[in-house]
Amino acid sequence: MFELDVRSRKPIYEQLVEKLKQLIITNVLKEDEKLPSVRELAQQLTINPNTIQKAYRELESQGYIYSLKGKGSFVHPVKPSENEEELNKVREELRKLFAEAIYLGMTSKEIESLLREVERGQEND
Amino acid sequence: MFELDVRSRKPIYEQLVEKLKQLIITNVLKEDEKLPSVRELAQQLTINPNTIQKAYRELESQGYIYSLKGKGSFVHPVKPSENEEELNKVREELRKLFAEAIYLGMTSKEIESLLREVERGQEND
Amino acid sequence: MFELDVRSRKPIYEQLVEKLKQLIITNVLKEDEKLPSVRELAQQLTINPNTIQKAYRELESQGYIYSLKGKGSFVHPVKPSENEEELNKVREELRKLFAEAIYLGMTSKEIESLLREVERGQEND
Amino acid sequence: MFELDVRSRKPIYEQLVEKLKQLIITNVLKEDEKLPSVRELAQQLTINPNTIQKAYRELESQGYIYSLKGKGSFVHPVKPSENEEELNKVREELRKLFAEAIYLGMTSKEIESLLREVERGQEND
DNA sequence: GTGGTCTAGACCACA
DNA sequence: GTGGTCTAGACCACC
DSSP states (O other): OOOOOTTSSSOHHHHHHHHHHHHHHTTSSOTTOBOOOHHHHHHHHTOOHHHHHHHHHHHHHTTSEEEETTTEEEEOOOOGGGGHHHHHHHHHHHHHHHHHHHHTTOOHHHHHHHHHHHHHHHOOO | OOOOOTTSSSOHHHHHHHHHHHHHHTTSSOTTOBOOOHHHHHHHHTOOHHHHHHHHHHHHHTTSEEEETTTEEEEOOOOGGGGHHHHHHHHHHHHHHHHHHHHTTOOHHHHHHHHHHHHHHHOOO | OOOOOTTSSSOHHHHHHHHHHHHHHTTSSOTTOBOOOHHHHHHHHTOOHHHHHHHHHHHHHTTSEEEETTTEEEEOOOOGGGGHHHHHHHHHHHHHHHHHHHHTTOOHHHHHHHHHHHHHHHOOO | OOOOOTTSSSOHHHHHHHHHHHHHHTTSSOTTOBOOOHHHHHHHHTOOHHHHHHHHHHHHHTTSEEEETTTEEEEOOOOGGGGHHHHHHHHHHHHHHHHHHHHTTOOHHHHHHHHHHHHHHHOOO
16 A cells, blocks of 8 residues: 655654645545554554554544444545634644745746646645 | 743653754754753753754764854754755655645645744844 | 773864764774663663763764664764765875875885785775 | 865874874985974964973874984984884884775776885985 | 653753 | 763653
8 A cells, every 4th residue: 555664763653643634635535445454454564553543643633534333434524614723733834845946046037837746746636 | 032831742852952952943043043052041041051963963963053162053064965865854754744734724825924934034034 | 982081182082983984984883783882881880871862973973973863873874975074184184194195204105015914904804 | 384274184293203204204304304394384383382392292203203302303214123113003004005006996906006206205315 | 562752851962 | 062972760651
């Protein structure tokens, strides 16, 4: 399904959160689709189930998935209206990153072409 | 000078690194300008000097400042050519953030206007 | 495992970095092999754990090892392509040393035979 | 005469020692030639005279120069026989550097061509 | 148990 | 006075 970098400084559960977010964002995992069960994924990735659970809990609290007892975890349909808080975080992060990119010498043209690139990749939703 | 959240999950020294980076990137701290001394800043923020030093050391190894033993720490002049590695990290982070922003409902117009805003703020170099 | 000179002008953690680098370079410590834990080594060498950690952190940022929070520190597999910067440092140091060696009376024959010697010792990978 | 990097982590007096060694090794400063006086050099480099003195003391103890009270400091003629101690240091450093260079992917061919290059540069003694 | 962070406090090297 | 090193000892996050 995807790869984790055990050598990274980033904790495994955080990597998991990010990867799963990516899959949801890029619509590989569709709305209300079931995620693999904790045990299943743990076995696949040869990782401690506790670590998987921690990732799922994090995703749930960030509003990306929802869990039904005894049934599993599912992709949360997007409700743009509810995500104002998340959006503000993203906006703030964008500001920081833009400043850094410019400082390191990137032009706004380059940044915008990167944006287009991502946009195109995301169209197949 | 700025605020730190001692309760945050993010280590204090990392918060410091980020804040100081911001000040350098936004040209509040100019090239070769002296940063506050380790002890001075420690006292100001009521934080242990070792913690400050850890932050300064990190900034040094990332190429943002340089430290001289009997003299102090100073802002390192930018050498855009040398930062290809850093740039790749930034590009990767931009990709992720763009995807997330779009997923949360931001339009490319909004993102671009945010970019312009940052750009204008950075002009006073 | 090895000896440190606590009286030396060279900081203990730098001595540690050098010694461990040697062990990695000469393949005594193989790829992905676990290094002794911070506490363990600290006890063995009767040195403060913080000092060991400082050394490990330095090795990590130089790309020689990687550390996993609940697991330990491990030898980083070599990626020759990524170390161009390190290589340039080594080349510069070689130039200086060659000049000094010749000045002190060594012939290029002697130097080359030293090189062969090291080469042979490194073959047992 | 030469440049010092005030931004370097290396103490200024050590940089001075190295640079002066280079000048002696490459025969730019000939045997028994007078070095610039402490004051003179201090003024030229806009550096504290104490720092210069420390460098000169270091060079003297390493056998590269000798000082005559009231007259100044002079380049020490080479006596290969006396430098066995220095030579052993150099040999040891060469071993380490060779190992590192090979580890980072340099071939013995490259190393040898570097040696030739230095050799040629040193011929004009 | 492992690495990582932080504090308090001491001492050294450099300029 | 400045950065740099080191210790002793505490507590946290991760697995």
